[in-house]
Every structure is written in C-alpha cells, then in structure tokens.
Amino acid sequence: MPLHPAAPDDLGGLLDAFEQVVQAIVDLGWACREEDFDKPTENPGWTVKDHFVHVVATEKAFAALPREPLNPPNPSDVRGQFDRIVDVEVAARRQWTGRSVVSELADFHQHRMSQLRGLDLVLESEIAGFFGDHTTFGDQLRAQITDTWVHEQDLRTALDRPGDLDSPAAxxxxxxxxxxxxxxxxxxxxxxxxxxxxxxxxxxxxxxxxxxxxxxxxxxxxxxxxxxxxxxxxxxxxxxxxxxxxxxxxxxxxxxxxxxxxxxxxxxxxxxxxxxxxxxxLDLLSPSRGSAGAPRAGNSLPS
The missing domain is CATH 3.30.1050 (Nonspecific Lipid-transfer Protein; Chain A)
Structure with a gap:
C-alpha cells in the first residue's frame, strides 16, 4: 500500500516540506513561555531550548556558514565532529533567552529558504554530503527534513502540543x-x-x-x-x-x-x-546507519 499522504518526491515538494517543518518549530517557539525552554525532552540531557539551538546549528551547517574553529576530529568519527559543533552552538547560546534563539532561527530560515529556492540544482545534482564524501541534493534534503521533523516531535512531546503527524515531513x-x-x-x-x-x-x-x-x-x-x-x-x-x-x-x-x-x-x-x-x-538515527540522522559537519550544500 502506498503512503497516504504520499511523501513529496519532487524538488518543489521537498523544499515546501522543509520550509513547513522548520516554520512549525518556529511557531512552537513563539508560543513558549520562557520557563518552557528549560523543560526536559525525550532526548536524554536535552532541554527544549537545546532542540531549538540544534535546529539553528544544523541549518547553518547546511548552509556552510563560518563557525568557531574546532580541534581536528578523528576522520572515522564524523558524527562526533558534528556533535562537537552542536556543543559549540549550545555553549555559545548558553546565556541567551529561549525567545532569542527562536528569533535567530526565524530570521535565518527565511533567508535560507530564499537561497535554497534560488539554487541551480535538481534532485539528482551531486553535492558534498553530510553522510559521506558525496550525495545528491535530493537525498541530503530528505535527510535534513527527517532530522528536523524528529526535533519538531521532540518539542511537541515535551510541550504537550501534539501535531503534524500527517505532515509532508512525517x-x-x-x-x-x-x-x-x-x-x-x-x-x-x-x-x-x-x-x-x-x-x-x-x-x-x-x-x-x-x-x-x-x-x-x-x-x-x-x-x-x-x-x-x-x-x-x-x-x-x-x-x-x-x-x-x-x-x-x-x-x-x-x-x-x-x-x-x-x-x-x-x-x-x-x-x-x-x-x-x-x-x-529500527533506529534510523543510529550513528551506524548514516542515512537519516542529523547532518554531518564539514560538507554542505552551496550557500
């Protein structure tokens, strides 16, 4: 039986799905009280604010923006490098209010979607990828949608605001x-x-x-x-x-x-x-899977 609703399989549909899932996270953030950002989530050790920071970090890694230098990673531990990048992003915003992080995400995401829609790429275009030396634009976009939607659901569970289980990202x-x-x-x-x-x-x-x-x-x-x-x-x-x-x-x-x-x-x-x-x-975000988790650092789409 095919999926219903069907997953988008064209560039426009995937870009729409990515835009929608991040916007849903932004909307959740605007509805939070400041104390909500300190709530624990199902991701052990992560607060609600940490998830917002993670989404900002992955969007900026996705866009290949400059960031603070890190110690050279073990080449066999690419996910470890990404985790260290996230740690840097979290530490950099440790004293920020939750709403400040949401505001940063909202502003950057709007700018990034304009960039993505303006790229001269098709789904089959080969790019440097977070999950290996090379991937395609379509596969990387699907991976980014997948990871971001997981964090949306982490936030919804922690905030007791279920929803989007029938979304294109789902x-x-x-x-x-x-x-x-x-x-x-x-x-x-x-x-x-x-x-x-x-x-x-x-x-x-x-x-x-x-x-x-x-x-x-x-x-x-x-x-x-x-x-x-x-x-x-x-x-x-x-x-x-x-x-x-x-x-x-x-x-x-x-x-x-x-x-x-x-x-x-x-x-x-x-x-x-x-x-x-x-x-x-059945754990698609396992470090050994390398197909549907958080983007790996060091490679990116064109900015």
Missing part, C-alpha cells in the same frame, strides 16, 4: 523507514532466509511495507522488498511473515531512537522474537 520520515526495512532486517536484526517482516502503519500517515529475506547466489541472507513483484524460484519454501501494526507516532518515536521497544504500543501477528529483533534494530 511522510518523508515514514517513507525512509519503509525503504530501509530490507537492510535493517538482514544487517541489523539478523533475520534469516525464509522470514519476512511487514510494517502496518495505521496513521495518521498510513503505510504498509515489508521485507523478505532470501539467500543470494552465495548462500548469504539478502533482504528485498516484500512486495517487489519479483518471481521467486519454483519450489521455494513458504515465507514466514511477521506483522507489526502500530501508529505513525509509535513507529517514528521508536525509529528516532527516542523510545525503546518496550516503551511503544504495537500489535504483533506471527513470531514475536522476529518482531522484537526488528523493532530493536
């Missing part, structure tokens, strides 16, 4: 989870050939997607889309499919690594151990 995030399932099932969950996993997302973003694990030509486990339409060899053993049914909110909180498998509600049909292993591995 659809982009859900689409990323569905697309990653074949890799997650084999590499991270260790599901063996002959098994399949189906995610049934009940809304507000409706989605159904899955992965089947088969043997490749070398006899090694290989994940593929459950509904890929590929013909399987005649006589192959029937597939043992486990279904996990859960809401958009439960899925995305788990896939953002904000809640454990035990902290979310879901309904499982089939093998509970298979479901558990997949849910435990």
């Amino acid at each position: 659809a982009v995030f859900t689409s990323a989870i569905i697309d990653a399932l074949p890799l997650i099932a084999v590499r991270d969950a260790g599901i063996q050939p002959g098994h399949g996993i189906l995610l049934d997302v009940t809304g507000p973003v409706l989605a159904r997607g899955g992965a089947r694990v088969v043997e490749d030509e070398h006899g090694q486990p290989q994940g593929e889309e459950l509904f890929s339409g590929q013909d399987r060899p005649e006589g192959e053993e029937p597939l043992d499919v486990t279904t996990i049914q859960l809401t958009t909110e439960a899925l995305t909180r788990r896939a953002a690594g904000r809640r454990t498998t035990d902290d979310i509600h879901c309904t499982i049909t089939g093998d509970r151990d298979t479901a558990r292993r997949v849910l435990d591995a």
Whole structure:
C-alpha cells in the first residue's frame, strides 16, 4: 500500500516540506513561555531550548556558514565532529533567552529558504554530503527534513502540543523507514532466509511495507522488498511473515531512537522474537546507519 499522504518526491515538494517543518518549530517557539525552554525532552540531557539551538546549528551547517574553529576530529568519527559543533552552538547560546534563539532561527530560515529556492540544482545534482564524501541534493534534503521533523516531535512531546503527524515531513520520515526495512532486517536484526517482516502503519500517515529475506547466489541472507513483484524460484519454501501494526507516532518515536521497544504500543501477528529483533534494530538515527540522522559537519550544500 502506498503512503497516504504520499511523501513529496519532487524538488518543489521537498523544499515546501522543509520550509513547513522548520516554520512549525518556529511557531512552537513563539508560543513558549520562557520557563518552557528549560523543560526536559525525550532526548536524554536535552532541554527544549537545546532542540531549538540544534535546529539553528544544523541549518547553518547546511548552509556552510563560518563557525568557531574546532580541534581536528578523528576522520572515522564524523558524527562526533558534528556533535562537537552542536556543543559549540549550545555553549555559545548558553546565556541567551529561549525567545532569542527562536528569533535567530526565524530570521535565518527565511533567508535560507530564499537561497535554497534560488539554487541551480535538481534532485539528482551531486553535492558534498553530510553522510559521506558525496550525495545528491535530493537525498541530503530528505535527510535534513527527517532530522528536523524528529526535533519538531521532540518539542511537541515535551510541550504537550501534539501535531503534524500527517505532515509532508512525517511522510518523508515514514517513507525512509519503509525503504530501509530490507537492510535493517538482514544487517541489523539478523533475520534469516525464509522470514519476512511487514510494517502496518495505521496513521495518521498510513503505510504498509515489508521485507523478505532470501539467500543470494552465495548462500548469504539478502533482504528485498516484500512486495517487489519479483518471481521467486519454483519450489521455494513458504515465507514466514511477521506483522507489526502500530501508529505513525509509535513507529517514528521508536525509529528516532527516542523510545525503546518496550516503551511503544504495537500489535504483533506471527513470531514475536522476529518482531522484537526488528523493532530493536529500527533506529534510523543510529550513528551506524548514516542515512537519516542529523547532518554531518564539514560538507554542505552551496550557500
């Protein structure tokens, strides 16, 4: 079943999704009282204000703006470098009021969206990326939308202001989870050939997607889309499919690594151990994933 609402797949739609998700964060900030900025969030050790600072930091890293110098990082620890950049940004605004941070974000985001819409790039344009030496404009934009939407939901949870679970950014995030399932099932969950996993997302973003694990030509486990339409060899053993049914909110909180498998509600049909292993591995913001988390420092889109 395709996602409903569908994730945007054109440049204009992705730019609109990015603009909307940051504007939603700005609007949340304007509605905060100053004491709200000190509230804890589901991201351990982070306050509400820290999330606003993080969004400012990633927007400015995304735009390749100059910043305070840092010690040279270990080349194998790119995410560590990004974490240090965020720490610098947080420290620089330690004495700021929360509303001052929101004001900075609001002003910069308006300017940045004008820049992004004026770039002579298409989704397939190759750029230096936060998640490796090179990526495409489209993939980097999706990653930025995904990360920013997670922080919007962190803020909404902390401030008890639920919403935007059916937004274009929510659809982009859900689409990323569905697309990653074949890799997650084999590499991270260790599901063996002959098994399949189906995610049934009940809304507000409706989605159904899955992965089947088969043997490749070398006899090694290989994940593929459950509904890929590929013909399987005649006589192959029937597939043992486990279904996990859960809401958009439960899925995305788990896939953002904000809640454990035990902290979310879901309904499982089939093998509970298979479901558990997949849910435990379902963390798109894990440092090892490198596909849907916070932007990595040192590379950027054109400013």
